[in-house]
Amino acid sequence: MTATAPTPAPAPAAGTPAAPDAPPPLPLLPRRRGTELVLLLAAVGISVCGYAVVGLATRHAVPAGAARYGAGLGALALLAHLAVRLRAPHADPLLLPIAVLLNGLGLVLIFRLDLDTPHDRAAPAQLVWSAVGVALFTVTVLLLRDHRRLRRHASRCAALALLLMIAPILFPAVNGAKIWIRAAGFSIQPGEFAKVLLTVFFAAYLAANRSALARTGRLAGKLRLPAGRVLGPILAIWLVSVLVLILERDLGTSLLFFGIFVVLLYVATGRTGWIAIGLLLAGAGAAAVGALEPHVHGRVEDWLHPFAGIAAGQGPGQLAQSLFAFGSGGLLGTGLGRGHSSLIGFAMKSDFILATFGEELGLAGLTALFLLYALFIARGFRAGIGLRDPFGGLLAAGLAALPALQVFIITGGVMGLIPLTGMAMPFLAQGGSSVVTNWLIVALLIRLSDRARTPRPDASEASDTADASPETGR
């Protein structure tokens, strides 16, 4: 299955009048809402095809719910599209279709895996969560007219993020990780939301202090170490969040936060010293955690010797099963519905969902999927580059790096590239909190890209430069 990836040529609109003697006006970017609609239809169409293929391959009939599924996904896509058309008419036309396609494919995969676990069906709930996510997307796009308003709430975001991360400690651990809040039959993973909130906070804080961070501090060789005064608060927040995560044994998210922190620090200050410090800290942290925490130590051992369990006569472990699944996919895959990734067992619909994708759609499908993610991420960064205000630029970079790191951590984990840490594959994996959070990310990126692509009146230049002044609104 290949995604239709038309080239969204950012060609200047033909209709701009150009007087021969006047300086050329800024090229006016077309809105491309029609393109978005066509791509959305394609995304829904591909997902419905996938749904039908699963049924044909396993039951020799198109599943009864195919039309309903298509209508549901289509309605969600249309709702999101209308919100964008109404309130973010200049937004990047690729972001939404990619999100819908990924979400649709995720639903297909979960539906397909449900066939192997008839007593534990996850697709209906996932569809509901997707609807919640799109609703949140719509609300965000409609209500948040200017991303700069978020800056005022940066400290609140940080506080809320910490609260969300601490809350699960009070609840019992699920499968070894204390990352869940369970109430009234629902279970949510507050850490998912926390990562967006923290990104907002990081972006706001770094935008306000980037000149201080970049220019002060002592020289250590060629590296300029930042002054402790600027570094203090942010380091404290980061330390607390990492500590909380280690206590909750959710190391993937811990790694993710750290990665975002370092990326944003680098983007804000442009100083490679940060990367050096970041890598140093990461190395020390990883070594310490790997040595002290048996859970993590086991994961590292598993990564180094994925087939040790077989040699020891305990049968293949999860990672071995995952590798078997990917290997069985080969170049072209077994075809949807015809793989045996359910051998992975536990977490096959969440952390290991990519194994199903890799087995049934092969390297070809996986390549297409990675390209979709790459395109999405690139579009996020593109929005950041187009924005004049540092907060927007940092926020866009952070929100683009978030799925990038997430894809790398979980894919690298299930394919044996790095030690496995539990994490949801953005949009694909089963998990309500994750899907809702991802839609929030899309909403913010839509808002940012709309801002970046809106033809600005000359006056706005002035207001953008005002960011250098320390008006952080706190």
Added chain:
Amino acid sequence: MIRCTRHAAAFCLLLIVALLVNATRVQVFLGGRYATDPANRRAEIARYEKPRGAVLVAGRPVTGSRDSGGRLRYERTYTDGPLYAPVTGYSSQTYGTSLIERAADGILSGADERLAAFPWWDGLNRTRRRGGDIATTIQPAIQRAAFKGLGRKKGAVAAVEPRTGRILALASTPSYDPGELSGNGRAVEAAWRRLNGAAHRPMLNRAIRETYPPGSVFKVVTAAAALDGGAVSDIEAPTDSPDPYPLPGTDTWLGNESDDCEDATLTDAFRVSCNTVFARLGVAVGQPAMAAAARRFGFNEPGLRIPSSVATSTFDTRMDTAQLALSAIGQYNTTATPLQMATVAAAVANDGERMPPHLVDKVTDASGSTLATWPRATPRRAMSPAAAQELQRMMVDVVEHGSGRHAAIDGATVGGKTGTAQHGKHNEGVPYAWFISWAKADNSGDPAVAVAVVVEDAAADRAEISGGGSAAPIARAVMRAALR
């Protein structure tokens, strides 16, 4: 800041490229190794995904497939398990396969390339083809006669068509139901343990996988060697043999069960089964000629496949003279499968031409179109036609006037030879009663069947009677079924 954002974007792209490179490594380069890892159950799952092809007897399947609903979907079923177990073998999800199920596994499981009309397309498409069918040469009536004849005794029957080498019956008792081993789980494991631990070894295919000392039935081979090599020119002339016969180079004297062996003619010696005469003949023929004759009959021929693998029947080639004398009467290191001895009888009946035996007629795909037929084997000359005709007369004599009277059939010419073989260190083992024979309908030019029967017979004493007593009636029932 824009420059740094670009750097960050490039870094993220690099991460994705790393993932792609790793995906290529895992899916393209390591995929093959993972596929063959025994811990990877995919091959196993694919194997049982479709119903297994059938083993056919006289055009009707004696095996089937049952949808277990489990991950390993189809399980083997057997319509007449114990009867056909020595033919089909078992196909177990836990313990693999045996006999035809093993030898023809590629066809039955659907893995064989010949089943694919367009292998390249099937490979791309990853469709597993339905298994093909294996048509056997077994005749149900003869098979039933053999199985019923053995009854509760421990033993085996092999029956072949002398002109073609087609195996008509292959029975072994006590038998077992291979269907008990088909699936997986506790019941199968328990059955496996029980069957393997049983003292009477029900899973042993005595007709082709067990070798017995042939005892006196081997005298057919010795007689053929003597006739062909010129050691005996007239089967009605006295052989100048002493009774008892001193084993050369030892203090041991070989005796007989019968009294009429001193200086007996070959015909008489064959009829009453004189050990002395044949031991002396074996020595007279000499080791190389004896070994060559045995080889012509199919001894010392490793790797025989019908296509189930057959144990090698042996005739020692490095012996002293005393051992050669004993070997010539089917003792010492001489061993034979029942199928081998049926082939010896068939070669005599077929005027000295030995046809290598086979069990499979043809291979068809699931829709019934023929993929392959068993290649027509070249006949091997086991003895001269003249010697064969003399041996035929001697074997008929055994049935008409000798120890093989229980095998006589009205309306047919039957030739046979009885035997009792001792074994164990001091011959304390349960003796084996042997009978090999062939039958030709009086109104037909072609011999219908050649049979070998062996019975592990506690009741048998040293008397030649035992071969004729417990084994010959079984052979007769089998031959009657074949003549019908």
